Amino acid sequence: MNTPPSPPTAERAGGSSVRLGALVPLTRPGWVEAGRHLLAGLDLAVAEVNAAGGIGGRALELVVRDTAADPARAAAAVDELAGLGVSAVVGEYHSVVARAAAARADALGVPFLCSSAVLDALTEEPTAWVARLAPPQSRGWRIYADFLLGDGRRRIAVAAQPSVYWASGVRVLREHLAAHDGTVMELDADALTPEALCDALVDHGVTALLLLVGQPEPAVPFVRAVRGDRRLADVLIGAPAGQPELASWSAALREDGAGIPFLRYLPERLGPLGERVGKELRERLGEAPSFVAFEGWDTVTVLASALRSHGTDRAALAASWPRVAVEGTRGPIRFARTPGTGVWQWAGAPIHVADRDPADPDRFRVLHVG
Structure with a gap:
């Protein structure tokens, strides 16, 4: 069963919310359990952003699409989300799926912050539109x-x-x-x-x-x-x-x-922020959160910071990757160019x-x- 679309009020161009497209494997053959943890992290961070006043007084809203581990489906979802006016796309767990999404985001000029996929060559050529939290596979x-x-x-x-x-x-x-x-x-x-x-x-x-x-x-x-x-x-x-x-x-x-x-992809011991988020994720999931859930929370937190500082313009968001400085659940997050990846990479991701x-x-x- 496909993930139902977000309510029309969330997707209508010119609405009051700031929208993020979210790519998540929620049906097989995707790794559904990983997708559930990723979405829990994304959702919790969105709720916390909105409880703190949103983005300049506007609610942050996820428009979720199920990739089912299908690269073609992910690419089509990026097309759809771009047409719906999302400021950026986040998420994805499977590397080959994230690679297809990154290529489409690059072609369309939509910022994509990849949460979990680790394949080194996330794009064929270097791009300014894509950043990643998970460490490269190598x-x-x-x-x-x-x-x-x-x-x-x-x-x-x-x-x-x-x-x-x-x-x-x-x-x-x-x-x-x-x-x-x-x-x-x-x-x-x-x-x-x-x-x-x-x-x-x-x-x-x-x-x-x-x-x-x-x-x-x-x-x-x-x-x-x-x-x-x-x-x-x-x-x-x-x-x-x-x-x-x-x-x-x-x-x-x-x-x-x-x-x-x-x-x-966790530190040996979580700090106070990680412990607090981990407790809330456990309550949402009904089980111990995986590192994938923490990646989801960090993803939205990074983008919320960029949106507050640089606005919702896609080009301005993509240009902000090298200026990101956010305290995540697993440590301070900053992006740099890492040889062989072609994207803006969190070089300090713990392993x-x-x-x-x-x-x-x-x-x-x-x-x-x-």
Whole structure:
């Protein structure tokens, strides 16, 4: 089911509100749980902006569109939102979808602040219209490779499905590990049964398996198979893209889902602002907020600051990226040009490697800080 449009009064050109278009995966095959957390963060920040007087006395309003992890649908949504007169577009979780949205925003001259997607090359060419809060994939996955090396894992297998995002991650891992005498072997996740995957891991003597696959399928059956194979008792299972962060992972796998390291875009400890926002997000979600929810809150907070300082003109907003200085839930946010990304990037986005504690799967452990 598609996300229903916002009320006509919110979308009518010349209305009294300041509108932001929001791209969120809310239906499958999108990662719906991540989309729900992202939208919770966006919504909470909008409510707080409006409680504080809005933007120059005008209410801030989200016009939400469900991308369902479909790049073409996201591009069409940017077209629609631009026609509705939004001042900027925010959001999106899936990298390939965000890339399509960024390209369309650039072509139309609409500011796009990407919340969660990490693919380095978010645009083909450098653009002034796009900024991003999530760290680039190359930075995060090099940190993950350092964690593997520090844990003595040098013979790595990746079970991957076809995707520009997964292929980019494998390339980062291979290059970084090769410089430290590590190896990366690729396995086609779509061609292997869980049992065949286990046999391949044994045959190649790997010390770690990284799951670069969708969740719950085929991630959940792969984890269960490896956990149940005594030959692989010493093999580390990893999921750098963050599948274990969300509650559905723990619900599906229980104890088997613990002890699986992943990348988490949070500081080791949240400050007072992060603690306060985290508490309110928990109340909205009915569960612990993921880093994706914090990314949503930070996104709207950044844009609200820019809107108050520079007005609703799209060109003025895009020109304001290098002058942003906002206290976010995860630290001070400022944008800079980062080589290889083509967009304005929050260079200081925090990263650590975490897992769910095997002794208490509802608790997260910080294993390595980037």
